[in-house]
Amino acid sequence: MYTGLNDMDLVALVQTDDYDAYTELYRRYAIPLLHHAFQKTKDREDAKDVVQEVFTMLWTKRRDLAINRNLSGFLYKSVLNITLNQLMHQEVKEKYMMSMELYASEQIPVADHLIREKQLTALIEHEVARLSPKMREVFELSRKEYLTHQEIAQRLGLSEQTVSKHITNALKILRKRLGIIVYLIMLFN
Numbered sequence: 001m002y003t004g005l006n007d008m009d010l011v012a013l014v015q016t017d018d019y020d021a022y023t024e025l026y027r028r029y030a031i032p033l034l035h036h037a038f039q040k041t042k043d044r045e046d047a048k049d050v051v052q053e054v055f056t057m058l059w060t061k062r063r064d065l066a067i068n069r070n071l072s073g074f075l076y077k078s079v080l081n082i083t084l085n086q087l088m089h090q091e092v093k094e095k096y097m098m099s100m101e102l103y104a105s106e107q108i109p110v111a112d113h114l115i116r117e118k119q120l121t122a123l124i125e126h127e128v129a130r131l132s133p134k135m136r137e138v139f140e141l142s143r144k145e146y147l148t149h150q151e152i153a154q155r156l157g158l159s160e161q162t163v164s165k166h167i168t169n170a171l172k173i174l175r176k177r178l179g180i181i182v183y184l185i186m187l188f189n
Contacts (some may be wrong), residue, residue, distance in 0.1 A: 002020055002021055002023075002024035003024065005021070005024070007025070007028075007071035007072065008067070008069070008071065010022075010024055010025050010071075011025075011065065011067050011071055014058070014059070014062045014065075015062050015063055015065065016031055017062070022058070022059055022062075025055075025071070026055055029054070029072065029075050030051060030069075033050075033051045033054060033075055033076070033079055034047055034048065034051050034078050036076055036078050036085060037051055040079070040080065040083040041086075044068070046086070049086075050082050050083055050086070053082050054075060054078045054079055054082060057078065058078075059175040060074075063145070066161045084091055116138040123178060124174070124178065127173075127174055127177045127178055128140065128170075128174070130177075131170055131173065131174075134156075134166065135166045135169060135170050136170075137156070138152055138156065138158075138163055138166040138167060138170070139166065140157075141155065141168060142163075142167050149164055149167070
């Protein structure tokens, strides 16, 4: 009964919820649309998904369809639009994944750097704590409070030359103690 009807008569029946008319349209157009979709997607499964989506849309929006004269043109255009939408969606997805990978790859060195920095700071603090009490006090006033030699000398009642000698000796000791440790941290982390 439906095989003798033209496309527009079938569309009119589909709009009245005639599932058999819909089935006839599917029988007529599924294979040609599958070939058309495959030419666009170059993937058989993606092409099947596109055609399935076209026919799902045809049925779900059957009452609102505004197909005037050319059903085949409408269907082929729908295949093209769905394919383009999927390609754009895939491109957005790939860009997102690339940006996430880039973000992750950039974060690892930062985290690694922060760990090294904390380890080195802890080692320096440990070695500074091992200095003689006066040398440690002078060194910390210089490096932590950023006082000048003159300011340290005035605060502690020492000569500037003594302050300078304490800082020079502290740096020599720390360089000697931390030199190999810093090298090992950089090597193994």
